[in-house]
Amino acid sequence: MWRIPARLIYWLPIVLLLPALVPGTLFSQEHRQELVERGQYIFAIAGGCACHTVPGGTPHAGGRAFPIPLGRVYSTNLTQDRETGIGAWSDKEIYDAIVKGIRPNGQKLFPVMPYEAYSGMIETDIKALIAYLRSLRPVRKNTPELQTRIPFYRSLLIPLWLKFFGRFSTPALQTPKVGIERGRYLAEHISLCGDCHTPRNFLGVPNRSRFLAGIKVGPLGDEIPNITPDKRTGIGEWSREEIADLTLTGIKPNLDNVQGLMEEVIQGASRGYKNMTREDALAIADYLKSIQPIVNHIN
């Protein structure tokens, strides 16, 4: 008969307890996987961070140009490449970039990156998002340098801009789970409807009295619709189901479909609004129907 040597029996409890003693155990890996999956969902409802992909280019590798007053700035490579992406950044450094707009070298990010809005994101959601970003395959691609002739743009002008016009939020302690409050949280701090649909002045300062009222010529040259519940010029006639359908599929009630940047955030380079749960899309719809209607005819 097969027998276990006596010496091995003494080692058995240690072998069985090993997973609990060593970091990176089965339990923590499972927890990590769960965190990554939650982060993937946050990433999706943030429009797949579409600004970090050049249309048709390598997903999440940055390099997309955005106009700024008297210049042009390029989005960062979000992949885990240690030299050209954020692979060498610590979790704290990524956290600071997302919610404070501070790079690891202390430089300020341009507020084209919507860190003011993200500052209202709940900490557990940001941690999950960071865990997901850590899972992105490294892609070596340098981010082009800022193009401007204005000196001290990052060191002087951005801090001044933030001092006068910046509006950071204090996150709630817990993520709202349902209803208009859930919709408000998603729309204002993760999906960021206002980032495109609210008009800005020539300095890029949002006109909050015309929140979500649309823009005749958006920053990338597109017409951006009024999504306030005004019945004539906004989406006041749309049902909550129709708003949710557009968010999830890009198809309007008249069966036409959106294209351009809205389509990009719906599809995402890998994941986007299309991966949002219907409940969350309906929560955003309920929130949009609850805000102040503004008359602003776009098209």
Add this chain to the structure above:
Amino acid sequence: MMKLLPSKRPRLTTLLLVASCLVFIGAVSQDSVVLRRQLMENNNSTIANSLNKAIKEKNFAEVEGNCNVILENMERVLDFFPAGSLSENSRAKPEIWAKWGEFSKHPANVRKAAQELAAAAKGRDEEAVKVKFKALGEACKGCHDSFRFPKPKVGEDFR
């Protein structure tokens, strides 16, 4: 003044003939662009809106009627895409003619979706009508995504 030699005259005639043909084709293309835009705008702003309203009001006869108009429109839509009918007033992509076989399947997809919607309306099946209406939107999107440029940026022409 230089006189054309008799041997050169046929060439000039040929040139004039070719030029007038090109002008004619251009005019036909322009007409096609106008007509297809009218047809598509009619599909969106009139038929689909009316369809949507009829679904909300559970007016199934109206749903069927609107589906029939879409079926007719999709029956003839390919005629409005003669070869090379590109224009600064059109969002049509050149891929339409490069991949005509693929492009020409889309109206059939839309027709199929409209037929299924009409059948659901005929059966007065409210839930099926909603599902088939969404499927119709997906069928339209299938073509737009591949063969239509996004709306032009302000100040740019259609392409």
